[in-house]
Amino acid sequence: METIKLVYPVDGGDLIEAGEASSKMKLTLKRLGLPPDVIRRASICMYEGEINMVIHADGGEAQVEVGMDEITIRMTDTGPGIPDVDQAMKEGFSTAGPTARELGFGAGMGLPNMKRYADELAIETEVGRGTVVTMKLKIPS
Amino acid sequence: MSKHAVVLEYKRCRGCTTCIKTCPTEAIRVRSGKAFILDDRCIDCGKCIRVCPHKAIKSVGDSLARLQEFDCCVALPEPALYGQFQNLDDINLVLNALLRIGFHRVYEVSRAAELLSDYNRQECLNAKDAAVPQISSSCPTVLRLIRMRYPRLIDHLTNAVMPMELAAILARREAAQATSLPPERIGVFAIVPCSAKATAARSPEVLKEPVLDGAFAIRDIYLRLLSPMRELCEEGVQLEPLISSGLTGVGWGVCGGETAARPGQQCVVVDGVENVIRMLGEIEDGRIPEAGFIELNACTQGCVGGCFTVENPYAARMRLGALMNRLPVSRNCFLFQGPDRNLAKFQRKITYTPAFLLDADxxxxxxxxxxxxxxxxxxxxxxxxxxxxxxxxxxxxxxxxxxxxxxxxxxxxxxxxxxxxxxxxxxxxxxxxxxxxxxxxxxxxxxxx
CATH class of the missing domain: 1.10.15.40 (Electron transport complex subunit B, putative Fe-S cluster)
Structure with a gap:
């Protein structure tokens, strides 16, 4: 069967509104009757991805594909890229600026949380060109 | 007949589509010039009632004629009622006036609320393994929302019945003992601030069967109380001291009242149905990890903002606050022992009924x-x-x-x-x-x- 494709633009510079895409995705996934646990994990992954794109890349786009047994979330931006992915994956490591930190973000848990809640996480990044974070979540039948 | 207390007055509806846009669960459609409500999606929040420019969407409480069906009728006033009156300085005046409009006895909902405050305090101290944050289960609109949309949050509910429901159980028992009448000859009626509670009286969310015989709208009772209240003042008689709750119980009429009995816990108090929906989404994703308890009120300022009330919610809140200043902290402790302890608990678990599911397959x-x-x-x-x-x-x-x-x-x-x-x-x-x-x-x- 054809997969369901959902596309959400994520605006840069607006930390307060970040999370809107994950809320919208969650509503759609609930309509499909996916298991609550999968929906929750997908929503957390997406939320963390959104926050990252707003803080570091001035926004981007979130694409979601829902198939019968897998959800794929792809967060694409044209931001500065990640120079050292291994370092970025460490809990507590963050390059977030003072504004984001004042708002309670930048705890260095974004990528680690995505890794924790997704079944697969892949990061393609090029310094100066942008980053694509792809997360896959298995849907138990 | 629909189980919902929200109904459309067919003649008045002009099919203007104002209501469909404000419904937080997209439960209304207009067909052939008339609105209709998708029953399985309605959460009885009363939003449509407030915005309808033609006053075509209404919520109806029971008719007072129903008092004739019973030998002894007990009034269960919700605390929001007390906030509706100007210059009221003694809650006993309201309670005594209730006895002049056809009720034989009074059992304050705030009394049961006070018992639940105490019960919750004991429970949350003992229940270390409860899902955190706990979510209040006292607003029926919130219960319906969670049941329809937030399956993961069902286990977070405090597992306590609504104050109105506990009041009904205790009031019937008390009246049966005092009058020696069989319980079914006693009519127990709540005086409620909103359509959601009127619906809940008829079709309870967490009880096996209804414990109330009906529910009257605060608005309807308010008008009938004005004359007897004035008469009682003019007669200058000593009011019977019927009040049996302190500020802990009466405080449940406004948002924050339930939370007030949870010292030492980090609590979030939310009012307004849109805010409630937003908060539920955030709790579901674990975004407020420090919160221990979430009090959710579908109406602005809590029950005083219900669609059955008369006064503007902010004024009602002020008045209730002034009345509370004259009350002791509490008059009731939850001392139920043995099986009675279960009176405060859900009789059945809320089951996920996804009204938005496109297909079960x-x-x-x-x-x-x-x-x-x-x-x-x-x-x-x-x-x-x-x-x-x-x-x-x-x-x-x-x-x-x-x-x-x-x-x-x-x-x-x-x-x-x-x-x-x-x-x-x-x-x-x-x-x-x-x-x-x-x-x-x-x-x-x-x-x-």
């Missing part, structure tokens, strides 16, 4: 979602409401679910007519909000609908 649901998205891409995205649905998305869903025809979209029909008749000036007319600015080159060409 996941494959079929996905097929429908694809059809919905495909159709939505061919709709104008103006959310004009002319089709009777609140948004183009809701309309697409209605079409796919068989609740509407694609021809109900005036833009689709218009495009088809133009196609059939060929372009003409009259066909190109659009009301101002729908006109699209044409790029100069495209002038005179057909607007894309």
């Amino acid at each position: 996941r494959g079929a649901a996905m097929e429908k979602q694809l059809q919905i998205q495909d159709l939505e891409n061919h709709l104008p995205g103006l959310h004009c409401g002319s089709c009777g649905a609140p948004s183009c998305h809701a309309f697409a869903e209605d079409v796919v679910m068989g609740r509407a025809s694609v021809e109900d979209c005036i833009f689709r029909v218009r495009a088809r007519m133009q196609h059939m008749a060929g372009p003409g000036e009259a066909d190109e007319y659009l009301p101002a909000p729908f006109r699209r600015q044409q790029p100069p080159a495209a002038k005179g060409s057909e607007p894309s609908a």
Whole structure:
């Protein structure tokens, strides 16, 4: 069967509104009757991805594909890229600026949380060109 | 008859589509010039009642004539009632007046609320393994929302019945003992601030069967109380001291009242149904990890903002606050022992009833979602409401679910007519909000609908 494709633009510079895409995705996934646990994990992954794109890349786009047994979330931006992915994956490591930190973000848990809640996480990044974070979540039948 | 207390007065409805846009669960549609409510989606929040410009959507409490059906009638006033009166300085005046309009006894809902405050305090101290944050289970609209949309949060509910329900159980027992009447000859009626509680009285969310015989709207009772209250003042008689709760119980009438009994816990207090929905979404994703307890009130300022109230919620809150200043902290402790302890608990677990599910079969649901998205891409995205649905998305869903025809979209029909008749000036007319600015080159060409 054809997969369901959902596309959400994520605006840069607006930390307060970040999370809107994950809320919208969650509503759609609930309509499909996916298991609550999968929906929750997908929503957390997406939320963390959104926050990252707003803080570091001035926004981007979130694409979601829902198939019968897998959800794929792809967060694409044209931001500065990640120079050292291994370092970025460490809990507590963050390059977030003072504004984001004042708002309670930048705890260095974004990528680690995505890794924790997704079944697969892949990061393609090029310094100066942008980053694509792809997360896959298995849907138990 | 629908189990909901929200009803449409058919003659008054002009099909104006105001209500469909404000419904937080997209539960209203307009067909053939009249609104109708999708029962399985309605959460009784009362939003439509407030916005209807023709006063066609109403909520009805029971008729006072029902008091004739019983030998002994007990009034269960919700604390929000006390905030409706100007210059009231003694709650006993309200309670005594209730005995002059057909009730034989009074049992304050705030008394049961006070017991629940104490119960919750004991429970949350003992229940270390409870899901955190705990979510209050005292607002029926919130219970319905969680049941329909937030399955993961069901286990977070405090597992305590509504104050009105505990009051009903205890009031019936107390009245049966005092009058020696069989319990079924005793009528127990709550005086409620909102349609959600009127519905809950009829069809409880967490009890096996209804414990109330009915519910009257505060608005209806208020009008009847004014004369007897004035008479009681003029007669100068000593009021019977009927009040049996302190400020802990009475405080449940406003938002924050339930939370006040949870010292030492980090609590979030939310009012207004949109805020409640937003908060539930955030708790579901664990975004407020420090919170221990979340009090959710669907109405602005809590129960004083219910659609059955008379006073503006902020004024009512002020008045209730002034009354509370004269009360002791508490008059009731939860000392139920043995099986009685279970009176405060849910009698059945809330089960997830997803009103928004496209299909019980996941494959079929996905097929429908694809059809919905495909159709939505061919709709104008103006959310004009002319089709009777609140948004183009809701309309697409209605079409796919068989609740509407694609021809109900005036833009689709218009495009088809133009196609059939060929372009003409009259066909190109659009009301101002729908006109699209044409790029100069495209002038005179057909607007894309």
